[in-house]
Amino acid sequence: MKDERILSRLMEYAGSYRRLARASWVLSALSALLGLAPFVFIWKISAAALGGSGTEDMAAWGWKAVIAAALSLIVSILGLMCSHLAAFRVAANMRSRLMRHIASLPLGSAESLGTGKLRAIVTNCSAATENYLAHQLPDASATLASTAGLGALILFFDWRLGLLSLLPAFLAALSMRAMMGPDMQRQMGDYQNALKDMENEAVEYIRGISVVKTFGQSVFSFERFRGAIERYEKWVIGYTKAMRPHMILFTALVQSAFLFLIGGGLWLARGGVTPGLLSDLVFYIIVTPAVAVNFNKIMYLVENRMTVADALRRVDGVLALKPLSQPEHGEHPHDASVTLENVSFGYAPGKKAVDGLSLRIEAGMRAALVGPSGSGKSTLAQLIARFFDPQEGRVLIGGVDVRRIAKEELTDFVSFVFQDSRLIKASIFDNVRMGRPGASREEVFAALEAAQCGDILAKLPQGADTELGAKGTYLSGGETQRISIARAILKNAPILILDEATAFADPDNESRIQAALSRLSQGKTVIMIAHRLSSVKRADLVCVLENGKVVEQGAFERLAERGGLFARMWREQQSAAVWKMTKEARSC
Numbered sequence: 001m002k003d004e005r006i007l008s009r010l011m012e013y014a015g016s017y018r019r020l021a022r023a024s025w026v027l028s029a030l031s032a033l034l035g036l037a038p039f040v041f042i043w044k045i046s047a048a049a050l051g052g053s054g055t056e057d058m059a060a061w062g063w064k065a066v067i068a069a070a071l072s073l074i075v076s077i078l079g080l081m082c083s084h085l086a087a088f089r090v091a092a093n094m095r096s097r098l099m100r101h102i103a104s105l106p107l108g109s110a111e112s113l114g115t116g117k118l119r120a121i122v123t124n125c126s127a128a129t130e131n132y133l134a135h136q137l138p139d140a141s142a143t144l145a146s147t148a149g150l151g152a153l154i155l156f157f158d159w160r161l162g163l164l165s166l167l168p169a170f171l172a173a174l175s176m177r178a179m180m181g182p183d184m185q186r187q188m189g190d191y192q193n194a195l196k197d198m199e200n201e202a203v204e205y206i207r208g209i210s211v212v213k214t215f216g217q218s219v220f221s222f223e224r225f226r227g228a229i230e231r232y233e234k235w236v237i238g239y240t241k242a243m244r245p246h247m248i249l250f251t252a253l254v255q256s257a258f259l260f261l262i263g264g265g266l267w268l269a270r271g272g273v274t275p276g277l278l279s280d281l282v283f284y285i286i287v288t289p290a291v292a293v294n295f296n297k298i299m300y301l302v303e304n305r306m307t308v309a310d311a312l313r314r315v316d317g318v319l320a321l322k323p324l325s326q327p328e329h330g331e332h333p334h335d336a337s338v339t340l341e342n343v344s345f346g347y348a349p350g351k352k353a354v355d356g357l358s359l360r361i362e363a364g365m366r367a368a369l370v371g372p373s374g375s376g377k378s379t380l381a382q383l384i385a386r387f388f389d390p391q392e393g394r395v396l397i398g399g400v401d402v403r404r405i406a407k408e409e410l411t412d413f414v415s416f417v418f419q420d421s422r423l424i425k426a427s428i429f430d431n432v433r434m435g436r437p438g439a440s441r442e443e444v445f446a447a448l449e450a451a452q453c454g455d456i457l458a459k460l461p462q463g464a465d466t467e468l469g470a471k472g473t474y475l476s477g478g479e480t481q482r483i484s485i486a487r488a489i490l491k492n493a494p495i496l497i498l499d500e501a502t503a504f505a506d507p508d509n510e511s512r513i514q515a516a517l518s519r520l521s522q523g524k525t526v527i528m529i530a531h532r533l534s535s536v537k538r539a540d541l542v543c544v545l546e547n548g549k550v551v552e553q554g555a556f557e558r559l560a561e562r563g564g565l566f567a568r569m570w571r572e573q574q575s576a577a578v579w580k581m582t583k584e585a586r587s588c
């Protein structure tokens with residue numbers, strides 16, 4: 001990405017703050033030029049001292065040098081204030097644009113990228129641009145102005161010594177150019193990839209830490225995390241080794257200016273040492289390190305530019321992910337029925353999780369989705385809630401294609417209670433009120449009561465106002481489930497999808513969850529994903545899935561007698577239950 005392109009992309013995010021960013025570059029350049037003035041005054045002082053002039057002029061030049069340095073500092077601080085304000089705005093705008101976009105993506109896109117990677121892009125990439133605008137760009141502007149000013153001064157005082165002190169810097173610039181070519185840009189990309197892979201694996205590892213602890217450290221996730229760390233280490237060591245000769249050459253050239261100056265001084269002093277030559281030499285000895293510092297800075301600026309170019313590419317990569325389409329004028333569902341017409345969906349090309357599936361669930365019906373593991377039950381439920389769009393066919397709610405229903409209306413129409421419901425780090429009250437943000441305190445408490453949460457509130461120090469996650473306040477899986485049912489009760493959506501809602505509950509919690517669920521289900525279309533077939537006895541319609549297709553459907557009794565897949569699964573579950581009871585009886 002070219003410099004102008006990086007700048008124009010960054011300025012897109014700056015809005016009205018772009019003027020501040022530009023002001024910061026001008027102020028930084030001005031500060032750098034003011035910072036050169038003391039060198040001139042010092043040269044004048046040394047020339048006067050070596051030439052034996054009066055001390056009044058020297059004192060005046062000394063003061064002028066001090067004033068110029070102070071002015072340079074003040075202008076630099078003003079520049080930094082402007083650059084920081086612009087940088088914070090750019091980073092904030094970038095983060096909020098990314099977050100809005102991520103929220104509009106189908107759930108699958110975010111998952112396939114990896115939560116760790118996504119988090120790294122949102123935080124690290126915007127931080128890289130913040131740093132670039134706040135410090136590196138003003139620094140670049142100051143360095144370029146100072147280098148140009150120094151170049152002019154160096155050539156002005158004694159062009160021969162000037163050329164000698166600039167020659168090594170010029171050679172260093174050539175070696176830097178060789179180092180920073182397109183290959184370096186690619187390498188910076190590889191570096192960021194390795195870093196983000198490691199961060200992603202770290203997040204996944206920490207998320208699965210309980211499994212890791214249970215099964216020892218040779219589990220898959222740890223292997224992957226270790227692999228990512230090793231890849232990163234290998235990359236960094238390889239890169240450092242590859243850069244070693246270039247860096248040695250660059251640093252040696254930049255630092256060798258004194259050698260050239262000494263040689264040049266001796267050559268110029270062949271006919272005798274004059275005060276003018278001495279003061280010029282003093283000037284060059286003072287100024288030349290500044291040239292070296294500038295060249296070092298330029299090298300790091302080029303590297304920073306590559307980092308920010310890479311960060312922008314990653315941000316653009318996320319922004320390029322296609323969000324779920326939204327209708328211009330949303331249509332309203334006529335009722336709470338659900339219809340799937342020839343729906344096919346696959347997470348990856350060539351493998352369908354749902355395959356040409358058609359199904360009709362009438363409004364107010366209790367439907368159960370059953371089938372072997374991986375048969376497509378969860379995917380089907382998620383397609384109804386439009387977590388993804390099918391690649392073929394249509395999903396209709398109340399006779400309207402879900403793609404033609406406004407996002408907000410669809411969210412209001414469908415509630416999802418997940419297998420592993422998650423609560424956010426906020427009070428129980430706020431967690432429940434997320435179901436309907438406008439709900440009154442009484443309504444939230446009524447929902448908590450209907451969801452059988454009385455015992456949970458009673459044992460917490462501040463009841464519903466207790467902050468979850470703070471001071472070690474955590475809820476069990478079954479308790480979390482009941483709070484999320486309270487949220488769904490408050491939301492009161494006409495279609496309710498229950499993904500194995502009692503999967504992680506103990507018997508006490510299970511009976512409370514069942515009571516909460518029957519309260520929640522009243523008068524609603526319920527689509528329940530179930531593994532325990534005994535829990536679907538009261539369903540109006542049982543849909544049996546296999547390989548992404550509905551292979552049987554009907555009432556429980558009829559399917560149990562029919563001799564198909566459902567009857568087989570039912571028999572197996574019953575004999576497993578008998579075996580478990582017998583085993584427990586023997587161990588008593």
Ligand SMILES: Nc1ncnc2c1ncn2[C@@H]1O[C@H](COP(=O)(O)OP(=O)(O)OP(=O)(O)O)[C@@H](O)[C@H]1O
Pocket residue numbers: 111347348352353371372373374375376377378379380
């Ligand atoms: N996020 C995902 N990315 C890729 N493939 C997936 C994803 N989720 C599910 N699958 C695959 O899609 C198929 C259907 O999975 P799905 O979770 O819908 O089945 P299920 O019947 O709900 O399974 P289970 O009863 O085990 O929860 C499986 O082959 C599964 O491996």
